[in-house]
Amino acid sequence: MTRAEKMIAFIETLRTPDGAGVGQPFVLRGWQKAIIREVYDAEDGEGRRVVRQAVLSMSRKNGKPAFVESNLNCFERGFKAASEETAKD
Numbered sequence: 557m558t559r560a561e562k563m564i565a566f567i568e569t570l571r572t573p574d575g576a577g578v579g580q581p582f583v584l585r586g587w588q589k590a591i592i593r594e595v596y597d598a599e600d601g602e603g604r605r606v607v608r609q610a611v612l613s614m615s616r617k618n619g620k621p622a623f624v625e626s627n628l629n630c631f632e633r634g635f636k637a638a639s640e641e642t643a644k645d
Contacts, residue, residue, distance in 0.1 A: 559605075560596040564589055567626040575622075588623050 557565070570582040584592075591612065598606040612624070 558593075558597050560589075560593040563592055563596055563627075563630050566630055567592075570626055570629055573622060573625060582622065582626055584623075584626075592627075 564584060567584060568582060572578055572580050572582050595607045595610045600606055
């Protein structure tokens with residue numbers, strides 16, 4: 557499982573924080589998964605991440621806050637551990 561796939565799997569264990577689906581499992585949309593893959597699976601020839609910063613710009617009411625919060629949750633709650641497991645593999 558790639559770094560991005562681990563991140564996607566972790567995000568989809570979270571619950572929707574607000575809005576129509578509050579409390580329901582967080583389901584990433586296709587474009588959200590594509591962004592995660594573009595940012596977290598891009599590597600150089602030695603397996604190091606190429607992308608260090610990313611900017612997301614889009615119109616209002618498209619799920620930006622929940623998407624950004626879910627990405628932050630990965631790092632606060634467990635993505636570091638998932639990354640360490642990848643390094644051991």
